[in-house]
Amino acid sequence: MNLRATHTDDASEHVSTAVLDAAIRPRYFLTFLRDILIIIVIALLVSWFVKTYVVRSFFIPSGSMQNTLQVHDRILVNEIAINRSTLNRGDIVVFQDPGGWLDGAPGTEPTLIEQALEVAGLTASDSGNHLIKRIIGLPGDHVVCCNDLGQIAVNGTPLDEPYIREPDRPSSSQPFDVEVPEDSLWVMGDNRNSSSDSRANVSSPGKGFVPIQDVVGKAFLVVWPIAHIRLIG
Structure with a gap:
């Protein structure tokens, strides 16, 4: 009789454990799902912060910056503390269209890599x-552009520009003489012979600045x- 009672007790214990496991398993799953959602939210917030305030990715669509940057290069841009005191002559900068510079420019469909970078918050x-x-x-x-050697002068001093794509001197077939506004x-x-830059936009609302x-x-x-x-600059 004792032996039978022991077998009965063991069976009851196994049934109780199975029922308990069945009750606990959904709770573990919900906890796991909650943790995954929290991780995703945190990752998205970090990506947004990085893109907005730290670094961002851009694609080079044209040859206007050759040979420094090539067509289809993907670059990273430092967004930290961009203001007058942190900008220097010779810096390569990314900027929003000041108005009229990109009129008529053909658009391109984003690649899978670009779409992934957009989801990650590194591009937009x-x-x-x-x-x-x-x-x-x-x-x-x-x-002022230009002297007999094709050099641009800034405040009366000719610039040494080893980065210009050769043979692109003189630097511009369109002379200019401008005073840069205080906020511009x-x-x-x-690639001076193939760049729609400040020179080409003097008739735009911002006068090329x-x-x-x-x-x-x-x-x-x-x-x-x-x-x-490679590093730039």
Whole structure:
């Protein structure tokens, strides 16, 4: 009799354990699902913060910055503390269209990589509304083109520009003599014979100047393709 009672007790214990496991399992699943959702939310918030305040990815669609940047290069842009005191002559900057610079420019469908970067928060659907050029004139500068050697002079001093794509001298077939407003920049592409930059937009509303408030950040790294990976500047 005792032996039978023991078997009965063991069976009851197994049944109770199975019932308990069945009751606990959904709770573990819900806890796991909650933790996954929390991780996703935190990741999205971090990505948004990084894209908005730290670094952002951009795609080079044209040859206006050759040979410094090649067509289809993917670059990273430092967005931290962009203001007059942090910008220097020679910096390569990404900026929003000041108005009229990109009229009629053909749009392109984002690639799978670009879509993934957008989801991650490292790029955005409005990237096609931005341009990338090199700072030539800072606020208050007097910029003149060109001397007999094809050099641009800033405040009376000719610039040494080893980054210009050769044979692109003289730097411009269109002479200019401008005073850069206190809140703006004068920018040009390194591929001077194939760059729609400040020179080509003097008839736009901003007269070819780029407001500093439109600058997104400074390019600092080529990240794609692999063969082109390097620091910029």
